[in-house]
Amino acid sequence: MSEGASAGLPNPAEFAGQLRAAADRVMASWTAASTSAAGAMTGGAAPSVPTLPTLPPMPATLSTQKLEAFLDELAARRAQVQALVTQLQSFDEQLGTLESGMKPFVDWTRTWADLEKTMTDFWSAPPGAAGQ
Numbered sequence: 001m002s003e004g005a006s007a008g009l010p011n012p013a014e015f016a017g018q019l020r021a022a023a024d025r026v027m028a029s030w031t032a033a034s035t036s037a038a039g040a041m042t043g044g045a046a047p048s049v050p051t052l053p054t055l056p057p058m059p060a061t062l063s064t065q066k067l068e069a070f071l072d073e074l075a076a077r078r079a080q081v082q083a084l085v086t087q088l089q090s091f092d093e094q095l096g097t098l099e100s101g102m103k104p105f106v107d108w109t110r111t112w113a114d115l116e117k118t119m120t121d122f123w124s125a126p127p128g129a130a131g132q
Contacts, residue, residue, distance in 0.1 A: 057065070
C-alpha cells in the first residue's frame with residue numbers, strides 16, 4: 001500500500017473509480033430530469049417542476065409598452081386618414097367628370113327654354129286682341 005492509503009486516503013485508482021461513480025449518478029439524474037421534462041412537453045405523465053412566479057414589469061417597461069401601443073394606434077389612425085384621402089380624391093375626380101359631362105345638358109336646356117319662349121310668343125295673341 002502507498003503512504004496515502006495508510007493515512008486514510010484512497011489510492012488513485014480507487015479515487016478515480018469513486019469520481020466515475022459520482023459522475024454516473026449525476027448523469028443519470030440529469031437524464032431522468034430531461035426525460036421527465038420531455039415527457040411533460042409531449043403529454044407524458046411526468047412530475048411537473050414548479051415554475052417561478054413572474055415578476056411585475058418595472059415602471060419604465062410599462063411606460064415603454066404604453067408608448068409603443070400608442071404609437072401603433074397613431075400609425076393605424078394615420079393609415080386610415082390616408083385611405084380616406086385617397087378615396088376622397090377619387091370621389092372628387094368622379095364629381096369633376098360628372099360636372100363636365102352635365103355642362104352640355106345645361107346649354108341644351110337653356111337653348112330649348114329660349115326656343116319655347118320664342119314659340120310661345122309667336123303663338124300668343126297680339127296685345128290688345130279681342131280676348132284680352
